Amino acid sequence: MSFRLLAVLPFIGILLGVPFVNRVEPLVLGMPLVLAWIVMWVVLTAAIMALVYRLDPANRAAAEGRTAEDRP
Amino acid sequence: MSSALIIIIAVTLFALYLGIRARRGHDMNLEQWTVGGRSFGTAFVFLLMAGEIYTTFTFLGGSGFAYGKGAPVYYILAYATLAYVLSYWLLPPVWRYAKAHRLVSQPHFFARKYDSDALGVMVAIVDVAALIPYLVLQLKGLGIIVATTSYGAISSTAAIWIGAAVVTVYVMASGVRGSAWNSVVKDLLILGVVLFLGIYLPIHHYGSLGNMFHAIDTARPGFLTFPDKGASSSVVWFQSTVLLTALGFFMWPHTFGSVFTAKDERIFRRNAMVLPIYQLILLFVFFVGFAATLTVPGLTGGNIDLSLFRLTIQTFDPWFVGVVGAAGVLTALVPGSMILTTASTLIANDIYRGLLQRDASDARVTKLARFMVPVVAVVAVLFTLHGGETIVALLLMGYNFVTQLFPAVVCSLAARNRATKQGAFCGIAVGVLVVATTTIMHLSVGQLLPFLPDALKDVNIGFVALTLNVIVFAIVSALTQPHAQAGQSRAQPR
Numbered sequence: 001m002s003f004r005l006l007a008v009l010p011f012i013g014i015l016l017g018v019p020f021v022n023r024v025e026p027l028v029l030g031m032p033l034v035l036a037w038i039v040m041w042v043v044l045t046a047a048i049m050a051l052v053y054r055l056d057p058a059n060r061a062a063a064e065g066r067t068a069e070d071r072p
Numbered sequence: 073m074s075s076a077l078i079i080i081i082a083v084t085l086f087a088l089y090l091g092i093r094a095r096r097g098h099d100m101n102l103e104q105w106t107v108g109g110r111s112f113g114t115a116f117v118f119l120l121m122a123g124e125i126y127t128t129f130t131f132l133g134g135s136g137f138a139y140g141k142g143a144p145v146y147y148i149l150a151y152a153t154l155a156y157v158l159s160y161w162l163l164p165p166v167w168r169y170a171k172a173h174r175l176v177s178q179p180h181f182f183a184r185k186y187d188s189d190a191l192g193v194m195v196a197i198v199d200v201a202a203l204i205p206y207l208v209l210q211l212k213g214l215g216i217i218v219a220t221t222s223y224g225a226i227s228s229t230a231a232i233w234i235g236a237a238v239v240t241v242y243v244m245a246s247g248v249r250g251s252a253w254n255s256v257v258k259d260l261l262i263l264g265v266v267l268f269l270g271i272y273l274p275i276h277h278y279g280s281l282g283n284m285f286h287a288i289d290t291a292r293p294g295f296l297t298f299p300d301k302g303a304s305s306s307v308v309w310f311q312s313t314v315l316l317t318a319l320g321f322f323m324w325p326h327t328f329g330s331v332f333t334a335k336d337e338r339i340f341r342r343n344a345m346v347l348p349i350y351q352l353i354l355l356f357v358f359f360v361g362f363a364a365t366l367t368v369p370g371l372t373g374g375n376i377d378l379s380l381f382r383l384t385i386q387t388f389d390p391w392f393v394g395v396v397g398a399a400g401v402l403t404a405l406v407p408g409s410m411i412l413t414t415a416s417t418l419i420a421n422d423i424y425r426g427l428l429q430r431d432a433s434d435a436r437v438t439k440l441a442r443f444m445v446p447v448v449a450v451v452a453v454l455f456t457l458h459g460g461e462t463i464v465a466l467l468l469m470g471y472n473f474v475t476q477l478f479p480a481v482v483c484s485l486a487a488r489n490r491a492t493k494q495g496a497f498c499g500i501a502v503g504v505l506v507v508a509t510t511t512i513m514h515l516s517v518g519q520l521l522p523f524l525p526d527a528l529k530d531v532n533i534g535f536v537a538l539t540l541n542v543i544v545f546a547i548v549s550a551l552t553q554p555h556a557q558a559g560q561s562r563a564q565p566r
Contacts, residue, residue, distance in 0.1 A: 004161075007157050007160070007161075010154060010157050011154060011157070014150050015154075015311050015314060015315060016311075018298070018307060018310060018311070019307050022297050022298050022307060023297060024289045024296045024297055027282050027285055029281075030282035030284075030285065031281065031285065032143075032285055032296040034296075035146055035296070035358075038146050038149055039149070039352065039355060041150075042149060042150075042349070042352055043349065043352075045153050045154075045156070045157060046345050046346070046349045047345075048157075049156070049157065049160060049345035050345040052160065052344075052345075053341055053344070053345055056341070058164075058341070059338060059341060
């Protein structure tokens, strides 16, 4: 159940984080800081969703081709 | 004839061939035509849903936005990411319900969930009103691309007619299957082109990415960060717009419809972790736009959308301009074909069958949907040629329109749905009316609610509509509760 809370992180990082990093310097990987921050969160979001996918019991039974929530 | 033009024509003909060939081996009944018989695997669903990101709006608009407005362009990267997080939980139940009830369209979903044909018809009308400007925007982009990259040999008017004809032919033949095959070609081409341009142009013109951003920051201080205030640019605008568009993302009827094409529901959960990375390609589109700010300065107004092609023409040989142009043509044709399939299905299945001829057979609806394809295409072409600048306003209105459907969709997925059809109907109607009035009268939150602190005045106006929608939805639902609270979420027999 608690793994769902992980999905809140991208919202916090992107929506609430941006005002605090709204600067150009220092450039990160050649990008303005605020752009680099958003890019970092895009990558982190993918990682977080991969973790959610791992932890979600709905995908565990899926190896047999049907998911746990699948109803006839 | 220039080499650029030959390449563009060859790719367009190939798209036509692929689109028509896609029907081979499939009897094109309603379910095949609209949702590919619900047989698409991970790759196709992925591409159909990713196809939504790479339209001419992002290809031309993304670079143009970076070129003309700077930092606000970052929002495109942010909202799609959050939308994919939501999709992990939103799409599987939608898909399950759609499969169980053999749904072929978004209004169909509403009509069944809330057991109300009237609601389905209204959603269909809202959908069509939102889709037409979207189609117009694709055609407009197509005209710009072909006129620019053919070095004027083909006029933008001719390009729009030819493009619309190509899409009409393959949509009539293959429906969504034609779109699926063409998105494979489109995504491969666009991936290569955008990655190359985004890496090469900053290095070629500035030495490195860091040098480019330094140069821009020196020449135009403040261009690369969000300003403190200002409608459609400040941080508050960014936050509210990202949230609002993330909610609306999957409410577009053609995106909602591409959900139905999936073979199983795990596809969506898997895509939720891959799609955020995949759309990082947009970052390279931004780089192209930023590279153009100092190298091809002077484009203003609607012309900022030309920045990518101006810079390409200035930097490369004609044959490569042709490759970029061909990629651009596909970014218009593929989403255009999906929108066309969806709009025609909506008119035939939901407006005609829902309102006029309840007992129409599937065969008849399919026939009408196909007949509607050229009609919708011609209407869109006429709007494109005579619509003028109002189109951008219409598109913004379209996005805010479809977002109004979000509360009713989410409530209908709850195990015990307390929302009623009257509530959903009134909520959506109020939301859509507020969007239409505020857009047409160019009202902002600051003007509507002058007592708010300055920072909040930059909140996207769509939030006002969505808030009123939710309030009306809740009140009317509370007033129209059935006596026994039997959830409408229970399966309604067909």
